[in-house]
Structure formats: C-alpha cells, structure tokens
Amino acid sequence: MAKSKFEYVREFESSDRCLPNTWMVVRLDGKGFHKFADKHNFEKPNDKNALSLMNEAAKSVMKEFKEITLAYGQSDEFSFLIRRDHDLYNRRSSKISTIICSLFTSAYVFHWDHCMVGKTLLYPPCFDGRVILYPDEKNVRDYFSWRQADCHINNLYNTTFWNLVLKGGITNQQAEERLCKTVSGDKNEILFSQFGINYNNEPEMFRKGTVVYRPKDRSKRSSNVNVEHIDIINDAFWLEHPHLLNKIRE
Amino acid sequence: MAKSKFEYVREFESSDRCLPNTWMVVRLDGKGFHKFADKHNFEKPNDKNALSLMNEAAKSVMKEFKEITLAYGQSDEFSFLIRRDHDLYNRRSSKISTIICSLFTSAYVFHWDHCMVGKTLLYPPCFDGRVILYPDEKNVRDYFSWRQADCHINNLYNTTFWNLVLKGGITNQQAEERLCKTVSGDKNEILFSQFGINYNNEPEMFRKGTVVYRPKDRSKRSSNVNVEHIDIINDAFWLEHPHLLNKIRE
C-alpha cells in the first residue's frame, strides 16, 4: 500500500497558468442544447423562462466569485469577465474554466424547478467552457461587442424564421430557403409587412441578451449584481460604469 | 452591428490539443466538500448514499462518453480514463475537462433526490477538473494505484478518527493528536482493541472505492458498465480485463 512509489504520476500534471496582467474571459456554451430545447418544449424563438434560468445560474456564479465583475449571456451561452489583476486559483486555466462551468451547470439544474415552472427536467444538461485571454481593454470591449452582435444577428434570424413557420404556415425548410441570402433589412421588412411586427419593439432580453455586472458601490452587500438587457457595443454603458474596465493602478 | 470588425477576438483563443497517442485521465474533485458534507449531514466517516450519488454521476458520464472505458472514484473525487487512440473533441483539453466536469456535476444534482432520500439539496455543489496525459500503460496503472492507495490511507485514518470521536467520546482535536504519527498498524490496532472493529471487514466500497468499467462483451447495450469495489493495484483486475489497457494496434 506504499503510496509513494505511485506518486511520481503527479509529475505528469502540467502547468497551465494564464499570463499575468491579462483579462480572462470564461465562455460557457450549452452542449446539444438544440435537442435539449426540443425535448423540454422551449418556446420558439425565445423561451423567457429558460433565459431567466441561464441568468439565475450566472448570478450564482457571480455570487461565488467576486473576481468576476461582468457577465454577458444570450441563447445557451454565457461569458464571464475576470479582472486582469486578479489571481483566482493562481490563474490556472483548467481550474478556473472547470469550476465556473461546473458551478453554472449545478445552479442551472438546482434552479430548474423554480424557473421552469411545471416542467420536469428529463436529463442532466451540460455546458462546455474555455478561458480566453485579452491583453487590453479594447480587446475586452470588442469581445463583448462580438457576442452581442452575434445575439442580434441570430435573434433577428430566429424571430423571422419562427414567425414564418409558426404564423406563416410554411415548413422549416421553406423558411430556411426564404431567408437564405437576405440581409437585416429584408428580415425587418418580412416581420413588419407579413406579421405586423416592429423588430425594435421585441423584448430587449431577446434582442440585447443579458448583462450582469457588479455595481461600483460596495457599501451594499458585495454579492449584489445588476441584471440588465442593454447595449454594450456603444460607449454609453462603459462610460457610465468606468470601474468595470479601469486598470487598478493609475 | 457589423459582427466582422469584432471577430478578430477569436484569434485570441489558443489551441490546447492533447498530445496524440497518450492516455487521458480526467480527474474531478469536489470543491469545498468538507463544508458541503457538513451542511448536508453526511454520515461520518462515509456516507453510503453520498458515495452512491457520486457513482450515479460517474455512470451518467460513461453513458454519454463511450470513449471512457474505466473510471475510479473515492470520497469526493472521480477519475475517468480515455483511451490513447480516441479523438474525442479533437483531443482539446479544456473542451474535454469542462464537458465531463459539467456533465458529472449536472448528474450529481439531477440524481440527488433519488440517492439522498429525504435530504434537501441546500445549494449547488461544484467540482473542478483537469486532464492529465499518460504515455504508457504502466503510467496509467500507477495513476489508478495512486488513487486507490490514497483511498485506503484516508479511509483507515477517517474510520479510526471518527470512531475515536463518535464512540470514544474524545474531541476532534484529541483524536487528531492521538493519530498523529501513527502508522497503519497502529490504527488497525486502535480500531480492533478499542472498538472491536476488524478494518478488513469494513465495507469494500469504503476501503477500495468504486471502479466503473466497460465490459468487453459489446453485444449487450453499449452503455452497459460494471460497478465494483475491488482492488486495482494488483494484477488480477487487469489480467481479467485485458481489453481496458491493450493498445489498439497489435
């Protein structure tokens, strides 16, 4: 039972420390969520409860990890931002990505009954995660702009697609063909002329995704976070909350 | 809303492909499980239901990932073995570790009510995970020997400790001092002389941990796995199941 003669196997563990002084983004993505949404009858194109559940899970993560100042979610993904000066778990990449991914998943299942009223969870859902490093503040803003632009593009498509199918009475394939090669303007036009929908009046949660951030005032309970569905591509949000990106030294 | 001008941020994602032709072990560890066990009144030194829940979660993982042929669990940890010739997720380390960690966590919460009869889950539990690469079969066996030897050492200690505290009526600190510098023989002797316990008669699940493996006969449902509490340090297990480590080429 000598443990020692086996312990050499620990030397095969490799170091994966993230470069110091870089912003860390941890992005989680649902695995097989197309099927998961179908099996659990998620509303098309957006299931408000399912999105709220994602947000609950994100809040659980931010409650646990004060190093996370900002998170952004849309569809079945969520991105968490860790400040460049933090030393969470000695900046070990796999430790950080697995723990955040695990806690998010855990909270998702934990809060299911509360958010998905009347729906039974049929099997355990699963997310993957990764850490991405960004050396400066512009990179960080561009990252979140990329995700929010992605939200817009996908949601406009999905909103048009499902109106065509659910109200327009055409098949999935026909809708796909109809939207093939259309630009944003075309989709807005279809929504308006055919279904009387002004896309800009759609719920902001669907159009903008969800921004969860830690307010500056730390006199409140430090686990306090704001949840908003607002634009983070333009300057306004960042000017209003300069503490989110400011370097610590200055 | 030009997505393209932001998309350069994808180039900051790094490749973390695992070296081909090496065995991959994914080890998960409970985060803060000391506290978690206390809050949920786990039985000391071993909570049979909690261990069964770990095993259920491991089975869920192996049901999903056929590339995993063997898993070993003890206490709040579980290790999964992926064959050297598999190409799961193009062998991307963070993808593999986060998905397995997420699915295990998810299943742990999902199966809680079934296994932990009558106990309410108070908050979402969380695991971390890592991938370790082993170039040859001897390394793999030594890895699992290391974990099973660790199980033995810890369980003998914990069994003695909690008998001293719960039946012997001394404090945690006194028990700690009593066991300080004792060797295995001393602890066996304390158990036997003071509490009439022959350690070797303790349940094998506690002494050996849990081995989950895929049997060779694939005529059965391929998601079929065996769950046993047996020795994997000596040769017998590996000789009986040579398919678990054999190279594919021969």
Next chain:
Amino acid sequence: MAKSKFEYVREFESSDRCLPNTWMVVRLDGKGFHKFADKHNFEKPNDKNALSLMNEAAKSVMKEFKEITLAYGQSDEFSFLIRRDHDLYNRRSSKISTIICSLFTSAYVFHWDHCMVGKTLLYPPCFDGRVILYPDEKNVRDYFSWRQADCHINNLYNTTFWNLVLKGGITNQQAEERLCKTVSGDKNEILFSQFGINYNNEPEMFRKGTVVYRPKDRSKRSSNVNVEHIDIINDAFWLEHPHLLNKIRE
C-alpha cells in the same frame, strides 16, 4: 536601483515542461538555405562538403549532449532524439530547442573553414528548431522513416532535375515542367535512359541521408558516435541496435 520592485516581471515566464516519459525529437531546419546555397556556390544537386559540415555540427551536438542517442540529417535539416527517460534541463521545451539549435549553428560556423575548403563564409547562417514529443517507439520509428522517405523523394527529384538542367541543357522551368506529375519510376527512367545513371548507384549519403548514433559499448570514450548512410525505415537497423529504442525499465 531597487531590483526588487521590477522582479515581478519574472512571473510572466511560463512553464513549458515536456510531458515526462515521452521521446523528444528536436528538428532543426536551415532558414533561407536555398539562397545560402546559391550564394556559397553549393554543388547541385548535393554538395558533399556542405553535407559533411552538417554532420560535423550534429556530432558537436551529440558530443555535448549524451542524452541524444540518435540523430538523422538530410539536406539542410537534422533531427535529434532524446530518450524518454531523460530529464535534460528539466525537460523544458524552449531551453532544449534553443540550446541544441544554438550549438548546432555555432558548430556549423566554427567548422566551416575546415569542411568548406577554400570557400569564405559570406554571412551568418541560421537554423530554426522545434521539439516534438512521441509517446511510443513506433511513433519514433515512423518519424525517422518519414524524414528518410522525404530524403529519398527529394533527392530523386533533385538528381533528375539538375541532370536535366546541367547535362540536358534545358532551363529550370523546362525541367520543372518535365518532372511535373512524374512518379519515381519515371524519374529513374529519365536518369538511366538520358544520362546513363543508375540512381541506386548514387552515393548513399545523398540517397539515405546521414544517421549518427551512439553505439552500445560504453567502454569506449562516451562521446564516440557512429556516422552511417544507411536505411532506417526497415527493421534491420533497429534490430541491430536495440539499445537505441529499448525502454530503460524491463
């Protein structure tokens, strides 16, 4: 002059330790050697002196690093094999690749006058290097087979090309077009019918490249190495020198 307030910058150095128990191959490649060969009037298609200089440089490396048991070179490249059980520089990848690359380059310039009789070195030549890990012996043999097969393919092409140009009196471009889409048999035929050359009688140094290996008998000076131009794709070489790949344990 406080050094300490700057020393934090050391933490930005990352660990790049190679996985233990894997074979390390360090391959060096000449940078811009096409131009270098032209400027120094290397003989076409093979300059015996220049190849000998490569071999001298390789021997210098092996004289310094006893951990290297085998090296193989052809054209402007050389590959060095470090045993899986060695711990050279704590297996740090960048340390190993830069030092071997630096020493090889240094020896190449150092021995220039001796090997390249009567030719002046016009400017400093340069090599790049990389470390590649191979988990088992079959991978290692396949690696060296890959390089020797590459030597054969290139040398047959180059021999035919330069005979067409230098003796056949056609232009480089015409020779290129002539060889485009030919297979090995075609090139052999061109050499034989047009230039009376039996490719198999060409010098082995050109056809096989150069194998440098440490003989088993360590009673001689330990820096002793053999230099041969022989086949290492088939089994014969490896059966004759089993110590080159045998694991240390057994």
Next chain:
Amino acid sequence: MAKSKFEYVREFESSDRCLPNTWMVVRLDGKGFHKFADKHNFEKPNDKNALSLMNEAAKSVMKEFKEITLAYGQSDEFSFLIRRDHDLYNRRSSKISTIICSLFTSAYVFHWDHCMVGKTLLYPPCFDGRVILYPDEKNVRDYFSWRQADCHINNLYNTTFWNLVLKGGITNQQAEERLCKTVSGDKNEILFSQFGINYNNEPEMFRKGTVVYRPKDRSKRSSNVNVEHIDIINDAFWLEHPHLLNKIRE
C-alpha cells in the same frame, strides 16, 4: 517508400502561438560562459572586446528582423523586444526563439575574429533563449529596468571583487567573504578608498550595458540602429523615443 503512411507523425507537432497583442521579449543567455570566458582569457571584470562582439551579434539580429525595435544587452545576455502588433512567424514561440537564438550565435562566431583581435575561438559557444510575453507597456519598461538594475548590481560587485583580487592581492575566496553582506555604498567605498576608483567614472558600457534601438526616422536605411550605453530605467530615454512603445492604434 510511401511517405504518406508516416506523415501522421506531423500531428504530434503542437501549436505554441503567442497570445496576440502582447509584447514579446526574447532573452538569450550564454551557456557555460563562465568557463568560456576563462578559456578565452576574457579581461576581468569586463572584456570590452567580448561585449562589443555581443553587440555586433545583436545588431546582426536586428538587421535581419525589422520587427525588433529595441534590444538590451549586458554580460553574456541580450534581450530583444518585438512589438505587440507584429505577426512574425505567425507568433510561433519556438520558431521565434530558436531563429533569433541561432542567428545571434551564428553572428557571434562569424564576427569573432573581427572583434576578438588576435584570439582564436577554441570551441563553439552556445546560447539559450526564451520568449516572454508582456501585456502592457509598463510591464515592458519594468522588464528592461529589471535587466539594467541587474547589470548595475552585478557590475558593481564584479568591479569591486576583481579589484580586490587583482590589485588588492587577496584570493577569490577572501574577496567573496569581504563582499558578503556589503551594500552598494560599502562597495563604492572600498573602490574609492582602497583603489582610488570613483565607480561613477567607470565606462558606461560596463555600468549601463548596451541599448540598441531603431530610430524613428525611417528615411534612412531601415536597418539603421543606434547603439548607446544609457539609462533606460528612468523616463528620459522613453520620452525621447516615444515611438518605441507607442501602440500602433491611437
């Protein structure tokens, strides 16, 4: 001779691309240069010719790689700075470190006869190299401050040590004991009182090391570099040459 069946070995080559938008520093260090200096009778504590040879080698590197805007050398080491926005060799770490290390070494041997007049190079010298990433400009300045502070500390020690030994007539060991636990002021005092040396009048090349940088005016031959022995810890140098650290965007 089928090359294809061996080519799978290329998949074992791993990606080691440096994070985009970070400053890259490549630092080279002489290997075994204590012995190398002894064997070649380098003057103590500083050999002007040997330092000039280092500088020549650095200039050769900067002539070849326009991406390097600044280099700093002292003793047997040299550090090269590559701008954060450059994409040299697709930012592959091992490619960059080995090529710069190889070229430096090559130039060192190539220029030996010219710089080390009358001295024969006895054996090939060797350097190791590494790439270090720095996310912002302050880190970069602190890196170079660290090296120049190191130069000062070592040179003050060495100057005092060798004066004690060469002029003071005590042994190496006695000098070591004498200097043990002394601070800068003590060493300055020994130099002044015992040997009439005002350390601040020592040559700047010895006290400051060597700074090689590309001037802003690109109308001259682009391979033009300045070589100076000046302070780079304080702001003056950086304020005078703002183009060296300025971000490209702004």
